Amino acid sequence: MGKIIYWMNASVDGYIEKAGGGMDFFEPSEDFRQEANEHVRRMSAFLFGRRLYEAMEQPWTQELGKEGAPAVEREFARLYQETPRYVFSDTVQNVPEGVTIVRSVDAASVVTRLKQEIDGTLQLGGPELAASLIDLIDEFWVYAFPVIAGGGKPYLPVREELPLRLVENRCLASGITFRRYVRP
Template sequence: MAKVLYSVTLSVDGFITGPGGDMRWMRPYLGPNPEVDELVPRIGAILVGRRTHDGDDPYKGEPNEGEAFGGGFSGPEYVVTHRPPADARPGVTYVDDFAKALAAAKDAAGDKYVNVMGASIAKQCIEAGELDEVLVLYAPVMLGDGTRLFEHPGGRTVRLERRSVTETPLATSLWFDVV
């Protein structure tokens, strides 16, 4: 059965994008990462929100712009949106209901991960009790503003249990189980 994983690169001050959804800040930290290289083949499907799917791309101007993990992932992507585009990319399914999109992604993933992209979709997974793991790649940078990893007005405690810590020259990865 598929597990749901939120994997994300994060600034030290807690942002996954810069102001206005800018992800160019991430480029210096996208170099080789053995943990990510080992993870990508274990991903069976992507679950992503429309804003993240269509948003700024850290690989902008590169040959694999617009592709998950810079082209490292090839498989089904499920985009949660109420505004599906007229011209969908092959392998991308637009779904107007979060629960249906998650179920389809889990079915497609089989015994691999459903990799969640985007703070809003991750939050919906948490609220539905469907998030199993979190992999945070801390980049040594502070952004000061942008989209937070997890934001819940009034607060919400989500207990995590550390699974592993991995250091690379470009980032420090912390992998957690959601308790």
Template sequence: MGRIVFSISVSLDGYFEGPDREIDWHLVDEELHRHFNDWLRQAGAFLEGRITYELMAGYWPRAGDDPAATPVEKDFSRVWVDMPKIAFSRTLDENARWNTVVWRDVDRKEIEALKERTDGDLVVGGPDLAASFAALDLIDEYRIYVHPVLIGRGRPVFPTTDARTPLRLAGTRTFGNGVVLLHYERA
């Protein structure tokens, strides 16, 4: 049975993107990228919101052919293209490419059925989609990659809510570039 895992990079002050949607402050070096590749290669599927899907689809299918791409980036290109993906969108064409199907809504019963029939992590990409999953109490794990930078303003990773979700620390890891993984599971 799969687990639903929300994974995201954030600044130390809690933003996932700057005020102009910039993420150029992410410190993804070879060590961190290799870590992502090794973990995500074992996933069961990527669950992506429309914006995350379009950003990923805009680069990763071609990254393997980019002469400027590093070997670890080319490796991730294969991981992303080959991985089953569900893009949640009311506007994307239902005939999405790159091993992708489009679901219009986050439906609790459909997600629970997907978990039952999937081996490996179901990795949620995008904070808006994660908020929809969290509102339905569907997230099993959080993998928060804290980057050693204060960006001052932007979009916070977690929306304001009245819900309280107790978590248990499952592990931490510090990378050579100063990024720290905080890995939590539902308590």
């Protein structure tokens, strides 16, 4: 049985994107990049909302894995490309090999099936997708970057309280903190 983790980077005040859009306040440090590679190495599949898929796919399959890029980025690009990817979208029409399109009407049933079929960790990314699949998420991961965004897109746009239990809390040398939560 697989485990679904929801992982997004956020500002200290809980935003994954600035009010005007963009994530340029998440300047990844070397220690964060190494840590991300370690996590991604253990992922069995990526489950992305459309916007996160579009932000990840092109750079990590076409630009950042090329010769001349830092070794840590080339490694992430290789790991990313080797991992099956699912994009949850009603508008995406064409995807490259290694990517599967899932329509919103099928999202919960597909994730339930993947969770049953894949013995490993499935990384869910994208706040709206996570909110729509909240009951299927086993763990919530957040890397909090040392910046206050002051508004924008929240880490998880839910309208009800969801009690969690902190099971891991670490601070990287760069000041980025990692927190891992599970349901009590």
